[in-house]
Amino acid sequence: xxxxxxxxxxxxxxxxxxxxxxxxxxxxxxxxxxxxxxxxxxxxxxxxxxxxxxxxxxxxxxxxxxxxxxxxxxxxxxxxxxxxxxxxxxxxxxxxxxxxxxxxxxxxxxxxxxxxxxxxxxxxxxxxxxxxxxxxxxxxxxxxxxxxxxxxxxxxxxxxxxxxxx
Amino acid sequence: xxxxxxxxxxxxxxxxxxxxxxxxxxxxxxxxxxxxxxxxxxxxxxxxxxxxxxxxxxxxxxxxxxxxxxxxxxxxxxxxxxxxxxxxxxxxxxxxxxxxxxxxxxxxxxxxxxxxxxxxxxxxxxxxxxxxxxxxxxxxxxxxxxxxxxxxxxxxxxxxxxxxxxxxxxxxxxxxxxxxxxxxxxxxxxxxxxxxxxxxxxxxxxxxxxxxxxxxxxxxxxxxxxxxxxxxxxxxxxxxxxxxxxxxxxxxxxxxxxxxxxxxxxxxxxxxxxxxxxxxxxxxxxxxxxxxxxxxxxxxxxxxxxxxxxxxxxxxxxxxxxxxxxxxxxxxxxxxxxxxxxxxxxxxxxxxxxxxxxxxxxxxxxxxxxxxxxxxxxxxxxxxxxxxxxxxxxxxxxxxxxxxxxxxxxxxxxxxxxxxxxxxxxxxxxxxxxxxxxxxxxxxxxxxxxxxxxxxxxxxxxxxxxxxxxxxxxxxxxxxxxxxxxxxxxxxxxxxxxxxxxxxxxxxxxxxxxxxxxxxxxxxxxxxxxxxxxxxxxxxxxxxxxxxxxxxxxxxxxxxxxxxxxxxxxxxxxxxxxxxxxxxxxxx
Numbered sequence: 113x114x115x116x117x118x119x120x121x122x123x124x125x126x127x128x129x130x131x132x133x134x135x136x137x138x139x140x141x142x143x144x145x146x147x148x149x150x151x152x153x154x155x156x157x158x159x160x161x162x163x164x165x166x167x168x169x170x171x172x173x174x175x176x177x178x179x180x181x182x183x184x185x186x187x188x189x190x191x192x193x194x195x196x197x198x199x200x201x202x203x204x205x206x207x208x209x210x211x212x213x214x215x216x217x218x219x220x221x222x223x224x225x226x227x228x229x230x231x232x233x234x235x236x237x238x239x240x241x242x243x244x245x246x247x248x249x250x251x252x253x254x255x256x257x258x259x260x261x262x263x264x265x266x267x268x269x270x271x272x273x274x275x276x277x278x
Numbered sequence: 279x280x281x282x283x284x285x286x287x288x289x290x291x292x293x294x295x296x297x298x299x300x301x302x303x304x305x306x307x308x309x310x311x312x313x314x315x316x317x318x319x320x321x322x323x324x325x326x327x328x329x330x331x332x333x334x335x336x337x338x339x340x341x342x343x344x345x346x347x348x349x350x351x352x353x354x355x356x357x358x359x360x361x362x363x364x365x366x367x368x369x370x371x372x373x374x375x376x377x378x379x380x381x382x383x384x385x386x387x388x389x390x391x392x393x394x395x396x397x398x399x400x401x402x403x404x405x406x407x408x409x410x411x412x413x414x415x416x417x418x419x420x421x422x423x424x425x426x427x428x429x430x431x432x433x434x435x436x437x438x439x440x441x442x443x444x445x446x447x448x449x450x451x452x453x454x455x456x457x458x459x460x461x462x463x464x465x466x467x468x469x470x471x472x473x474x475x476x477x478x479x480x481x482x483x484x485x486x487x488x489x490x491x492x493x494x495x496x497x498x499x500x501x502x503x504x505x506x507x508x509x510x511x512x513x514x515x516x517x518x519x520x521x522x523x524x525x526x527x528x529x530x531x532x533x534x535x536x537x538x539x540x541x542x543x544x545x546x547x548x549x550x551x552x553x554x555x556x557x558x559x560x561x562x563x564x565x566x567x568x569x570x571x572x573x574x575x576x577x578x579x580x581x582x583x584x585x586x587x588x589x590x591x592x593x594x595x596x597x598x599x600x601x602x603x604x605x606x607x608x609x610x611x612x613x614x615x616x617x618x619x620x621x622x623x624x625x626x627x628x629x630x631x632x633x634x635x636x637x638x639x640x641x642x643x644x645x646x647x648x649x650x651x652x653x654x655x656x657x658x659x660x661x662x663x664x665x666x667x668x669x670x671x672x673x674x675x676x677x678x679x680x681x682x683x684x685x686x687x688x689x690x691x692x693x694x695x696x697x698x699x700x701x702x703x704x705x706x707x708x709x710x711x712x713x714x715x716x717x718x719x720x721x722x723x724x725x726x727x728x729x730x731x732x733x734x735x736x737x738x739x740x741x742x743x744x745x746x747x748x749x750x751x752x753x754x755x756x757x758x759x760x761x762x763x764x765x766x767x768x769x770x771x772x773x774x775x776x777x778x779x780x781x782x783x784x785x786x787x788x789x790x791x792x793x794x795x796x797x798x799x800x801x802x803x804x805x806x807x808x809x810x811x812x813x814x815x816x817x818x819x820x821x822x823x824x825x826x827x828x829x830x831x832x833x834x835x836x837x838x839x840x841x842x843x844x845x846x847x848x849x850x851x852x853x854x855x856x857x858x859x860x861x862x863x864x865x866x
Contacts, residue, residue, distance in 0.1 A: 156462050169445025170461035171469070178450040 118157045125150060126158060130165035137166050140176060144183060153187045181236070189224045189231035191269050193217075196246040198237030204244040210234060212259035213247075216266070229269070282353035291349050296324075298331055298344040301357060308333060308357050309366065309398065311373075311391055312431035313345040314480055316441075317803045319760065319787045320740060323436035323480075328429070329369045330395065334359040341365050367399050373429055375406035376454075377483075384427070386484030389798045392429060393483075413457050418466040420473040420489055420646040425457045427485040434458055434477035434486055442761040442785070444593065446471035458485075470596050474589035474761065474785040475643025475794025480801075488643050488795065491664035492674055498635040498663070499542040505627075506635045507545040508538050509615045509694070512553065513641035513705030513790035514668045516812035520797040520805070521672035522682045527808030529816055532687025537675050538639075539688065547694035549638065550701030552615035553713070555834070556586060557700055557825035559608040559851050560710075561717040562842040564780055568722075568753070579604045581756065581771065581778035584710050586610045588648035589785030591855065593761050598768060599857035607852040611704065612638050612645055613654050615694065616661030617850045622838045623694055631659055638665045641705070641793030644785065653853055667795030693830040699730070699816070699823035706813045707759035707789035708735045708742065711782035715746055715755070716824045723749040730823045736814070738788060738807060741767050743778075756781040759789050 118126075129146045133139035143162060148154050154177055163170040177183040195201075195210045210221070213232055217225055224231040240246050243255025247265070254265060279290050284301050291300045301308050312328035315321065326346035333344045336354035341362055344355075356362065374396060381387050413425035430449065435458050438447040446469040450459050460469035478486045499506045519528040538546045564582050571578040583605040585591055594605065609617065615638070620631040638645060642665075648654070649662035666674075675682055690696070700716050703709030712735045719727055734744040735755065740763040746753045756771075756778040758764040764783040770776045786792045791809035792799070799805040822828060839847045 159461070169439060169448065169470070171445055171448035171459075172439065174461040175448035175450045179452050 118161065122151065122158075123161055126161045127165055130162060135165055135167070137168055140166055140168065140173070141180075144173075144177065148183060153184050155185055155187075181234075184222065184233065186222050186231070187224055187228075188233075190229050191250045192231045192233065194233050194235045194238075194248040196236070196238055196244070196248070197234045198241065198244075200241035201237075201245040206245040209245050209247065209257060209259060212262060216262050230266070280349050280351050280353075282349050282351070282355065284355040285357055293348075295349050296345060297333060297335075297342070297347045297349055297353075297355055300349050301344065301355070306357055308344045309395055310345060311370075311395060311429070311482060312433065314431075314433040314436070314482075314801050316787055316801055316806075318738065319441075319803055321437065321441045321760075321787070323431070323433045325432050325436075328373070328431055330366055332362055332365050332369070333357045334362045367401070370395050370399055371401060371404055372406060374401065374404045375408055376410055377429065378410070378426055379404075384484040385487045385490075386427075386481075390484060391482035391800070409454075411454055411457070413459075414463070416465050417489065418471070418473070418647075419650050420643050421466055421471070421475060421478060422487045422489055423459075423466060423485065424487065425459070425485055427483050428457050429483055429485070430456055430458070431482055432458065433480040433482065437476045437480045440762070441787075442472070442474060442476055443765045444470055444472055444474070444761060447477060472589045472592035472596070472761065472785065473644040473647040474593075476786060478643060479792075479794045479796075479798065488667055488670075489646055490670055491637075491646070491666055492670050495635075495637050495664050495666060496541075496674070498637075503633060504635045505544050505629055505633055506542070506637060507547055507619060507694075508543040508637045508639060509547045509549040509552065509612070509619075510534060510538070510639040511549045511612070511641055511645075511705065511790060512702045512709075512813060512816075513793060513796065513809065514639050514671070516705065516791065516809045516816065517641065517668050517796045518672060519682070521669065522675075524683070525808070526805040527812040529812050530682065531816070532689070533682050533685040534671075535690055536685040536688040537671075537680050537682055540680050540685075541674060541678060543637070545691045545694075546688075547615070547619070548690045548697050548701070549611050549615055549640075550697030550704070551694050551828070551830065552611035552618065553586075553701035553704040553710075554698055554825035554828045554831050555614050555618065555851065556608055556611045556704075556710075557713050557717050558831060558835070558842045559614075559847060560584065560606045561714045561721065561825070563606050563608060564714060565718050565722055566843065568751075568779055581754075581781045582606050584714075584780075584782045585853075586704065586710055587784045587786075587790075588612075588642070588644035590761065590764060590783045592644065592647070592858070593764065593785065594768070595855050595858040597765065597859070598772070599859045601768070601772065602855045602857065605855065607854065609654075609851055609853045610645075610648065611701075612640065612648065612662055612665070613853070614851050616649070616654070618834070619694060620656070620659075620661055621850060622834060631656065635663045636661065638662050639668065639671050640665050641668050641790045641796045642786075643667065643794040645795070668793075669795060669797060672797070693833065696828060696830040697820075698825055698828050699818070699820035700825040701828075702817045702820065703813055705790045706736075706810045707784050708737065708757050708782065709789065709813065710784075711735055711755055711757060711780060713825060714780070715753070717826045718753075719746070719748055720824065720826065722751070725749060727824075738810065743776075753780070754778045758782070759784045759792075760787050761785050 159173045163173045197206050247254045247257045289304050308331050311330040314323040324345045326343035331344040332341040334356040416423040515531040519530040535546050585605045616636045645665040649665050654661045700713035712732050742757040758767045788806035792806040
């Protein structure tokens with residue numbers, strides 16, 4: 113497996129975010145959140161830089177990253193798909209929907225499609241329980257989703273690609 | 279002061295005292311598991327996570343964890359109400375439901391806190407069958423992590439992060455998958471781990487343990503082609519007896535020597551001899567640096583740091599790569615011994631180094647790592663082949679049916695078994711530097727010391743400072759034990775806030791007497807203090823108490839080495855250090 117090397121500008125970005133929060137250990141959650149929002153994910157080397165900047169051990173940073181399901185060490189796709197598995201969505205078949213997405217995309221939870229277009233993950237409640245089961249694609253919320261809608265939903269992003277390419 | 283009752287007994291305690299400690303004060307011992315304290319050494323783990331110490335407090339709906347609940351005025355605590363006892367039992371049963379039931383073959387059997395609790399509670403079956411959590415076993419050169427046995431007490435995490443400030447271990451994941459591991463679940467050997475082993479000392483179960491070399495040693499002993507020699511570190515002789523029911527601090531030097539002979543070692547030597555040798559080299563280096571410094575040589579790095587402790591060496595290689603030229607280049611006594619045994623002694627005996635198997639008995643876990651370092655090998659043959667802990671030696675003695683207490687007192691073999699009191703005190707915090715001062719003072723002033731004991735260098739405080747008068751030259755000395763204390767002292771030195779001529783560091787609390795290879799003290803720091811007292815007692819009983827007066831050391835220099843810190847001495851007795859700050863290789 114390749115050893116990830118961070119580019120200097122990425123290191124700069126991480127250091128700036130840490131500095132923004134005063135390099136305070138107490139701000140570690142905010143720092144990690146912002147770094148992930150900026151870089152997309154938190155690979156090991158990113159955690160090493162954060163640890164050094166906040167004067168914490170890498171083991172502790174990894175402990176935090178592995179504890180919260182919000183944090184990911186896997187790169188996300190261009191269009192990250194999140195299937196809600198909160199109580200209401202579960203009751204309305206969120207788990208079956210997740211299986212359908214896995215099958216359709218041929219990808220495991222937490223992983224990215226080989227073309228980097230979609231990644232699949234789960235989350236716990238987006239606060240739209242009346243629309244259960246809920247799917248979020250790149251922040252756009254789809255309600256009352258059924259498995260047979262999946263191809264049409266994903267096709268939206270094909271068109272998007274075409275528009276971007278033309 | 280706060281007044282309360284525990285099990286109807288009135289007790290008065292200062293504000294901030296926990297229910298657990300208040301109860302202990304009146305002889306009520308509430309069972310604990312995750313709680314771990316090394317009294318007087320600023321080490322305490324009380325995450326209130328295991329819930330074994332739960333008690334009932336009148337007026338409180340829920341049961342409270344005694345380790346984390348502070349006493350309040352008028353509190354009425356019941357430690358053994360049926361509700362508390364049943365809850366505690368359930369907690370232990372639940373823990374056992376995700377714990378391998380392999381006590382018969384577990385390395386911690388007999389010393390396991392969970393096993394003891396289960397026995398005390400009379401648990402005969404586990405009423406919660408279900409899934410067990412599984413984790414990859416990680417075997418490093420010194421420490422084995424068998425995390426299927428982890429109960430998430432997080433003692434190791436507290437020791438590694440807060441006390442040692444090493445930061446190799448932390449709790450990861452959540453719920454059923456939660457476990458303590460290095461970052462990214464790397465192998466320990468790729469983490470910042472120093473192999474000090476204090477996590478092993480703290481682990482209440484068999485999740486963390488040490489690598490054992492006893493089988494290899496016994497097969498070497500039974501190989502007629504090999505000459506198997508053994509060296510024993512000073513701290514072993516003041517702790518070994520504990521494994522055989524003797525009181526902490528009972529000195530068993532002579533019996534230990536006798537036991538080693540009965541185990542079949544061809545020659546029983548003493549690491550104390552090599553400790554005297556270390557002083558000759560380190561003391562000379564100290565004097566050389568001080569006199570060059572006084573002569574205005576700006577290239578001299580002061581303070582000189584001791585380098586006997588392999589956990590400490592690993593620590594500064596990782597954390598202070600900018601100061602690699604500051605520590606003494608002298609090898610540790612273990613390695614000096616191996617080097618001399620396989621050169622000087624081998625030549626004397628007409629033996630080839632490949633035919634000698636050099637074994638060390640150490641109070642230490644990091645020594646297992648140290649003896650495997652590449653720079654301590656000649657053409658792939660290590661100077662020290664195997665390192666066995668105090669506990670490992672005790673196991674061997676028991677396995678061979680030897681009754682330690684009934685053995686006669688025997689003497690070490692010569693010449694590598696002759697030592698002075700200065701070598702003995704290496705086993706305690708402050709001892710290495712006191713031994714160095716005894717020799718450096720006399721070499722520098724050309725005067726004989728009236729008193730060889732330097733009480734200002736002794737004690738159990740984590741960081742100590744003292745000034746010794748070298749006949750008009752004040753020599754400033756710093757001492758730290760525990761790697762967190764060492765870090766604090768070193769950071770002060772690096773920032774220029776304090777100035778010392780010499781600093782002694784030992785990685786373990788109390789020094790080697792509190793080493794991670796010693797009998798488990800279960801957090802009782804009195805045991806460490808008693809071992810420390812025993813070390814100084816052993817020193818007082820020695821005819822010779824200054825390293826440079828050891829006749830066999832003098833002979834070694836005359837016959838073989840030449841001058842301390844001379845060419846040959848450098849070749850055999852000195853080493854160099856590596857920048858390991860970048861050693862973490864991340865592959866995902």
